[in-house]
Amino acid sequence: MTSKAAPQRLTLLPGQQLHTRPREWLRATCGAAIGLFVSVWVCQLVFGAAVATLLIGPVGASAILLFSVPSGALAQPWSIFGGYLVSAIVATLVAQLGGHSLEMAALAVALSLIAMFALRCLHPPGGAVALCGVLAGPALQALDEKAVLPVMLNALTLIAIALFYNNLTGVRYPKRPLPEVNLQHTSDQPALQRVGFSDADLDAALADIGGFVDLTREDLTQLVRKVEDAARRRSMGTAQVADIMSRDLRCATPETRVREALDLLHAHRLRVLPVLDAEQALVGIVSLTDLANFVGRSGSFRLLRRGGGEKSPLSEVMTSPVIAVSPQLPVSELIPMLSSQGLHCLPVVEQNRLVGMVTQTDLIAALQDNLLMRG
Template sequence: MNNHTQVSLPASRQGSPLLGGQLSTHPREMLRATLGAALGLSLSVWLCQQVFGTAVATLLIGPVGASAILLFAVPSGALAQPWSILGGYLTSAVVATAVAQLGGHSLPMASLAVGLSVLAMFLLRCLHPPGGAVALCVVLAGPALQALGERAILPVMLNALSLLTMAVLYNNLTGLRYPKRPAPQINMHPAADSTPALSSGITTEDLDKALEGFGGFVDLTREDLGQLIEKAEQAAMRRRVGAVQAADIMTRELHLISPETTVRDALDLLGAMRLKVLPVTDAEQRLVGVVTLVDLASVLDRRRLRLVRRRPNDRTPVSEIMTAQVTAVAAQAPIGDLVPLLSERGLHALPVLDGDRLVGLVTQTDLIGALQRGLCGQRG
């Protein structure tokens, strides 16, 4: 079997050596980033001008402009996070100031300052490309900045703090979470000692090795890569199964119980019908919860099996033990969205709703059958 798959993109979506690759950016996001970068740069330069004068603000405008692009156009990148800009600016300013004090304000000293700044940022895990421009500006500064001596760090950090503050406010007000927060992780394996993995079987260690395999710095975290792979898997699943929806594969013959149904009756129904899940609905067939074998088993465990051995006519209502926080899907939900819910979260069945009414259940068996039919249809 050939393990290497070659994918051809339409000509309109392929990059070129001269024009670069395609940027998957919505025009609205371009406008948002453009306005944010302009506002952030204007505020930082204005504050620096008020405190240190126009000459100093003008000398440092270059790195601030470069940082504005990162913080507003690609705020999810590792190079645009708060520690990157604060640590990058501070490290570069300190290194450049020391180099200038010891070796003077010359081009060779500026090159040395940039190299040492890059090394220091790598070691401190605060790599920020405009930090190199900060080092150049400090070493090759004009008289206004040179007059500050070692205090040249102050206007540099004022720019960093004001630009970062603007980025936090603007990005969040325009619907983009910044700083980036780690995405909540879902344990893909029921066992407590197992390693989280994607549905493809890729583990976090695999992601780390993939990132290390690039051989250089990649502005992509393990979490970013994991989310990218997961979304690609979901898109591929939707493509393979086509337009199949939950309503197309769900079980319509339902065994429903009410919140007043007793635990004993629910247990008898589960056993008689060989079921694992019983939906609990009100008089209008609106879903209010589910009762599973796990719920009933917990009751049996708490009562040390008295429910079965000593109290066969237990009248406890299922409303006291049912799971009220239920994961449900709409009848129009594509089948690709059901796969991670049933395969990775350990759910045995997904209630299907039409509005707020329960109309069916999608079980793991339903899903497996649908996927098998879809894959066999493709091969045919």
């Protein structure tokens, strides 16, 4: 059987297809094993083997969540901490008031679920914690109201291991919204958010679904954005950066003087100049803004005209390193780069050589052509 046959065979299996790689399977498996072992070991040291064994079920379930789906809303630190805490408290109260029967265990699970929903800390293994708290053996029952302590020790140990292991293996945990970069320092939203969906749209869609969605808002937003990107790539066909970039370029060197760069920009009505070294490799880029800021530090444009800064080389002014793209990059992938990252143009590099420049104007022309062809 060829190597391509195995993934195809997996897609024929019943159940939801998992879009994860075997490397992620191994990472999650090792993390869950480490988390379970260390948590039970620590609990055993403090409260004894009997208590640790009674609580091993919910700990194992939590370990799977924290390491296999660390981006899920059910696996965040507050979910496990709050879920374990309210479930342990509810189970203790129900057991003290109603005894250790199956009926009381079912009631404890139901009340714990309501509390977790209300406190936004839904964590399914919390139900198992409530079940254990009511139906546990004598070792846990002997602790009485202090039965909350081994439960919370397990929760805190698991969270600590998840924080260390997930981040060490390249998975950002816990999930936090990325800080929004406001390049214009205004109250306007980024361009893609003004023309795409908003947080209010996302909330409305979730309200229409009605059920619980085990995705953080950040992950859900990223998922929808990626769907939009895939749709743009499909609608724009095979258009690449090489199809729309400018090829007849004006360039400078690190030794080019500021005055010469200004004259070159003015003569060709350009906003940026790529800077190449002796081997014609791209080493920097300089814009009118860079020159204006440099001149501002020198005093004024008058100072420049009097010779104050005209002998300064571009190596003192240019931006380096430079964000560049490949000529084979799909045009659709330029949209977020040239609309939300504060970039007005991008050098196009192939085999370390500058082969073109692509600008916002080039992108707009390509989008207009695509709309006309579809119309």
